[in-house]
Amino acid sequence: MTSNNKDKPPASGNEPLLQVRDLKTYFFTREGTVKAVDGVSFTVRRGEIRGIVGESGCGKSMTAMSILRLVDKPGRIVSGEALFRGEDLLKKSRREMTAMRGQQISMIFQEPKSSLNPVLKISTQLLEVLRVHRDDRSVPVKTEAAVEMLRGVGIPDAARRVDNYPHEMSGGMAQRVMIAMSMAYAPDLLIADEPTTALDVTIQAQVLDLIRKLRDDRDMAVMLITHDMGVVAEMADIVTVMYAGTAVEEAPTIELFEEPLHPYTRGLINSIPVMGQVKDRLEVIPGRVPDLIDLPPGCRFAPRCKARIEHNLTRCEIQEPHLIEAQPGHRVRCWLYESDDTV
Ligand SMILES: Nc1ncnc2c1ncn2[C@@H]1O[C@H](COP(=O)(O)OP(=O)(O)OP(=O)(O)O)[C@@H](O)[C@H]1O
Ligand SMILES: [Mg+2]
Structure with missing residues (x-):
């Protein structure tokens, strides 16, 4: 690690x-x-x-x-x-x-390409994001701004890349483009x-x-x-x-x-x-x-839990444990760490 x-x-x-x-x-x-x-x-x-x-x-x-x-x-x-x-x-x-x-708040997903429009150049898509977001809409947004966005996320040869269509980009590049788009809004x-x-x-x-x-x-x-x-x-x-x-x-x-x-x-x-x-x-x-429709009674992990068998814990399958603070700032939901009087 x-x-x-x-x-x-x-x-x-x-x-x-x-x-x-x-x-x-x-x-x-x-x-x-x-x-x-x-x-x-x-x-x-x-x-x-x-x-x-x-x-x-x-x-x-x-x-x-x-x-x-x-x-x-x-x-x-x-x-x-x-x-x-x-x-x-x-x-x-x-x-x-x-x-x-x-x-x-911005969100990025696993499949960057599915979030990009396949028929539009990267520059068009980036500029659209900038256009929507800028304060003064009378000032035109220049391609250079899109190139800057790509540079900001470490895309090499950004001036050329900006003319690509999504299918011309690798998955990693497409994810950088998605990140560039979400950063245009300076999200918190x-x-x-x-x-x-x-x-x-x-x-x-x-x-x-x-x-x-x-x-x-x-x-x-x-x-x-x-x-x-x-x-x-x-x-x-x-x-x-x-x-x-x-x-x-x-x-x-x-x-x-x-x-x-x-x-x-x-x-x-x-x-x-x-x-x-x-x-x-x-x-x-x-x-x-487990199937989230038919949740087992007790601890949801009990059917797969080695510790339950090792420690011969019986209540795991009967009652769900609570999320407790086992140590300062460290919480756990497991009967191994809950005292009997909480049962
Ligand atoms: N439209 C739906 N109808 C019924 N159940 C759904 C629907 N969408 C999601 N679920 C259920 O919600 C549960 C949680 O799904 P979720 O997508 O949050 O899992 P995840 O932890 O993100 O998994 P993964 O690592 O595969 O992305 C799953 O059991 C899933 O079957
Ligand atoms: Mg998921």
Whole structure:
């Protein structure tokens, strides 16, 4: 594990920018209610990178989509708050929310090319973003401004690249273009949902470096969604581990990796490939995320949990554990850390 943010002052003293409290987003389907996000709380502070990590289907994207109010039917936010600078995004009108998206909060996705218009040159798309955003609309926006945007995200030969169509760009380049577009609005919060999952490893590192640099230069907050513990280790200041729609652990990144408490987190960490070290077999967590319609009673992770068997814990399958502060700033939802009198 490497961490390039060790020499940065801890972001924990910074003011909260986004406070998500007890967020619940359900899908009301014919088969039943899918509890995609089921009581998630976390805070993103100014200048901080908050990692949200978990396997596929844990509710990571739906958490982000809920904050931006992009959940479509049959999905609905059933409760909770998402306070952005103290104002609840979940109570904003559609129009207020549209203004918020892009200007103060930007989002980038896994598939950059699907967010770009395939029939328009990159310059046209970048200039459109600038046009919408500038204060004085009578002043024409020049191509040079688009070239500058590309330079700002480290695209080489930007003056030529700006004339490309999306299909002429690699995935990494397209993601940089997306990042350039979201930066045009100088957002205070960037939500990045698996921004590098579709990219080659070396390109992945470059895009992550770019996101970190933008954070450093602009003191922007980042909510970084990933299923990759390696990305979390590299990037995040603080991490929320999600499992089956809930947060199961939360801690500063260094602490999470040095002393993971939840058996699920330990499983995720053990499944990180270590460079230069040949493991016979990567330890993967057996089983899969439960169906979010038919959640097992008790702890959602219990059916897959080695610790439950090792410690012969019986209540795991009967009652859901609470998210408790096991150590200062380090929360976990697991019966291993809850005393008997809470049962
Ligand atoms: N339109 C829908 N109807 C029913 N269920 C849905 C719908 N969209 C999402 N879900 C469910 O919500 C749950 C959470 O999905 P989400 O996309 O947030 O997962 P994720 O953690 O982002 O996974 P991934 O790593 O694969 O992106 C999943 O169980 C998914 O099946
Ligand atoms: Mg997702």
